[in-house]
Amino acid sequence: MGKPDARTRLNVVNDHQPARDFNLAERLAQTPILTPLDYDRDGKQDGFLRLYYSGETNGYGYVPIPVICISNGEGPTALLFGGNHGNEYEGIVGLMSLARELEVSDVRGRVIIMPSLNYPAVMAGTRASPLDGANLNRSFPGSPSGSPTQVLAHYVSTVLVPLADLVIDLHAGGRSAHFVPCSIVQEARDPHEAAGLAQVAEWFGAPVSFVSVGKGRGGSLTLAGECMRQGVICLTAELGGGETMSPQGLALARDGVTRVLNRIGILPFCDVPAATATRWVRKGPENRLHAHVAGIFEPRVSLGDTVAAGQLAGLIHFHDLPMAQPDEVRFEVSGAVLSLHIPALVGRGDELCTVVSDVG
Numbered sequence: 001m002g003k004p005d006a007r008t009r010l011n012v013v014n015d016h017q018p019a020r021d022f023n024l025a026e027r028l029a030q031t032p033i034l035t036p037l038d039y040d041r042d043g044k045q046d047g048f049l050r051l052y053y054s055g056e057t058n059g060y061g062y063v064p065i066p067v068i069c070i071s072n073g074e075g076p077t078a079l080l081f082g083g084n085h086g087n088e089y090e091g092i093v094g095l096m097s098l099a100r101e102l103e104v105s106d107v108r109g110r111v112i113i114m115p116s117l118n119y120p121a122v123m124a125g126t127r128a129s130p131l132d133g134a135n136l137n138r139s140f141p142g143s144p145s146g147s148p149t150q151v152l153a154h155y156v157s158t159v160l161v162p163l164a165d166l167v168i169d170l171h172a173g174g175r176s177a178h179f180v181p182c183s184i185v186q187e188a189r190d191p192h193e194a195a196g197l198a199q200v201a202e203w204f205g206a207p208v209s210f211v212s213v214g215k216g217r218g219g220s221l222t223l224a225g226e227c228m229r230q231g232v233i234c235l236t237a238e239l240g241g242g243e244t245m246s247p248q249g250l251a252l253a254r255d256g257v258t259r260v261l262n263r264i265g266i267l268p269f270c271d272v273p274a275a276t277a278t279r280w281v282r283k284g285p286e287n288r289l290h291a292h293v294a295g296i297f298e299p300r301v302s303l304g305d306t307v308a309a310g311q312l313a314g315l316i317h318f319h320d321l322p323m324a325q326p327d328e329v330r331f332e333v334s335g336a337v338l339s340l341h342i343p344a345l346v347g348r349g350d351e352l353c354t355v356v357s358d359v360g
């Protein structure tokens with residue numbers, strides 16, 4: 001049997017959450033992934049999920065996906081993910097450090113940590129899995145009989161998310177972008193749920209937060225989208241980018257996660273600095289600025305700059321036509337620069353930057 005339903009202890013509770021008719025043993029029987037831990041057992045356990053995969057150099061082995069479960073009696077359950085994309089590092093390092101430090105006596109309830117969720121991508125230093133080329137964060141809810149990434153997404157959707165009262169998924173800009181550290185919540189279905197999502201973002205304390213507007217294209221869900229579909233509160237964060245390690249982003253990964261766990265009662269005794277107020281901004285399709293020609297992008301702004309509609313964002317130089325005048329890219333909306341493309345070489349359709357405006 002699962003732990004007692006601790007959802008009422010959360011003030012992020014919302015009315016859409018499904019009844020806990022969840023049978024963990026039944027769910028574990030639906031996945032080909034082997035779980036070496038007992039999620040229902042109190043104590044600190046660590047091990048590797050076994051994602052069986054027949055590869056070129058290992059025809060009969062498994063992909064080991066690290067998992068740590070720290071559980072102590074009644075209380076909420078938090079799921080913490082890093083490495084959903086394999087080349088985004090602040091969450092991976094922050095969560096490994098948290099997993100090493102947390103003791104059973106610190107916890108009321110349960111914390112399940114997967115610092116390198118898409119382990120094959122983390123080991124390869126890539127966004128997508130090298131096993132099947134799939135982007136895990138566009139693969140939910142997944143399939144138990146699909147490709148390795150589909151099987152992993154299915155495990156998260158069917159075994160882990162239903163255990164959770166709260167999910168935190170830590171990202172960064174990967175190879176393509178740098179971000180001002182920010183947190184993202186999904187569109188709520190009612191004001192009560194919206195208040196819960198906003199509360200978690202306030203606790204996390206990123207400099208900037210926004211509500212993700214619109215559903216992902218292509219039909220499959222992100223992890224956050226899957227959590228919302230199941231009525232589970234999920235916070236996503238972008239902590240840096242460029243395949244680098246941002247000290248500010250790493251500190252936010254540690255302090256933000258710890259603060260949220262403290263406020264929901266899982267780490268009632270921890271000492272964590274108070275959050276600075278997050279700035280709520282709007283980021284919709286109109287806030288994305290794309291390259292409509294290919295070339296070398298010369299940005300004329302920096303991350304965090306305040307910009308105006310019509311202002312020059314940068315130039316795209318035609319390296320195959322040295323005498324041609326570069327293309328001028330101008331902002332379509334006013335606001336602040338939240339993200340910037342990193343590689344100077346851009347293709348038609350690449351996102352050059354995002355500009356967000358204050359809400360209200």
Ligand SMILES: [Zn+2]
Pocket residue numbers: 084085088171172173174
């Ligand atoms: Zn990511």
